[in-house]
Amino acid sequence: MEPQERIGLASLTKMAFDGVDLQPLRNELLSKVFTGKDADGIFMDLSVIDQLQGNRAAGLAWQDEALKRQRIFSTKKTDGARTKLLVFAEPSHIGGNTPIEFLLQGADVEILTYYLNVESDEQIDLPAHDVAFCAAPADSVKAEAFQNKVRALTAAVGTKVVNLPNGQVDLERDSLEAMFAGQPGLTLPKTQRFDRWELEDAAAEDSLAALGDYPYVVRPVGSHAGEGLVLIESRDALSDYLFERNEVAFFVSEYIRYATREDGFYRKYRVIFVDGQPFPCHMAIADQWDLWYLNARMEEFAEKRAEEAAWMDSFERRFVTRHESGFGALTDAIDLDYFGVDCAEDPDGNLVVFEADNALIVHDMDDEEVFPYKSKHMKRIFDAFEALLEKNRRAETSEDTTDKTPTRRLS
DSSP states (O other): OOOEEOOOHHHHHHHHHTTOOOHHHHHHHHHHHTTOTTHHHHHHHHHHHHHHTTOHHHHHHHHHHHHTTOOEEEESOOTTOSEEEEEEEOSOOTTSSOOHHHHTTTSSEEEEEEEOOTTOOOOOOOOOOSEEEEOSOTTSTTHHHHHHHHHHHHHTTTOOEETOOSSOOOOOHHHHHHHTTTOTTEEOOOEEEEEHHHHHHHHHHTOOGGGOSSOEEEEETTOOTTTTOEEEOSHHHHHHHHHHOOOSEEEEEEOOOOOOTTTOOEEEEEEEEETTEEEEEEEEEESSSSOOHHHHTGGGOHHHHHHHHHHHHTIIIIIHHHTHHHHHHHHHHSOOSEEEEEEEEOTTSOEEEEEEESOOOOOOOSOTTTOTTHHHHHHHHHHHHHHHHHHHHHHHHOSOOSOOOOOOOOO
16 A cells, blocks of 8 residues: 555644635645545545634534545655654544654654554555554553554564553553552542543542542543533532533542642653653643643743743752652553653652553744744654654664663663
8 A cells, every 4th residue: 555645634733823824725625636646645634623713513524534544644755754653643633643754854764553443354555664563542442452453553563662561551540540559759630530431420429539638630531621621619510510411421530639738839851761761741831720821821921931031040940850760650650652741749749640541742843033942852852753653663674683672771
């Protein structure tokens, strides 16, 4: 199956982030569909554009249409690219898989993305590649089946697949909390998963005592970036919430007040681990607990940006030093070469981990005049990621037979 070319997620997202009107490009792509050349690659780009414009259903419909005939797509194709990277991805919305294109925008790497159908018995010849990467979300309901299929497809050719764990890695919120229960210096909110009827019964019976007292943080299973996320203060509020939602399963977590004692502001950090090494990605500061980078409006507050810059610049000697044992526990337990966490510090100095994920967004799209301190730190992540691929690429082609197992490290 010959890969079809596409513009790709990173380039289109950058255009939207910079305020470019994507509608003329969308119209141009639609007109090219009728030529029949690389139509499925065009459908994939239309899928991204429609999702960026807020129409996920239409975007996923374009993707479905493309994947009926084509499964492999090429991004950043250049003559003689130094490295060909085969990415195994799950058909999903634009935030579902590891954002690999953002991590390799400046690298001499052609990205060949294979959208696996785990339900199909179809066997295809994999395109020529130097190294592979498993980008499917680790918290997907299909994760285990997906990973097993990747192993089966690559076993015959001996491909090293980066970020393909040795066993199952369960990063769901309730499993993650159980994994690190009792770990000194590391706190995860107590979390339980409920089907709708179970949570309706719990609301009626007021039987959530294992999570402590109200308030609770409630979110639909599978949601991210605050979608459906609420702080529930009472049994009546929980009943009202369920009446307004149509999801079938929910996570209920204890509420951890992580505001800083000195000023009452909440600070949430995104830390990315590449081959066991932690890197700062961003720091959000706001006066609200339901915090992520976009709603912190960091671009509006010079003093917040100054604090973020200081945190990033001192990350290794201060933040990593304070939380070395917690970071070590995370990298030891989470069997992935690449993942990230959203975290905070509670008033007692413990590292509070809200989420661990291999698909957290990492990018260098921010305005350099507003965020002049960010680019160098993003480049360190990108360089480390490229080095991770290169290490495994060399391990595949080298005649050296010594152990090439990635080393977990914190400095």
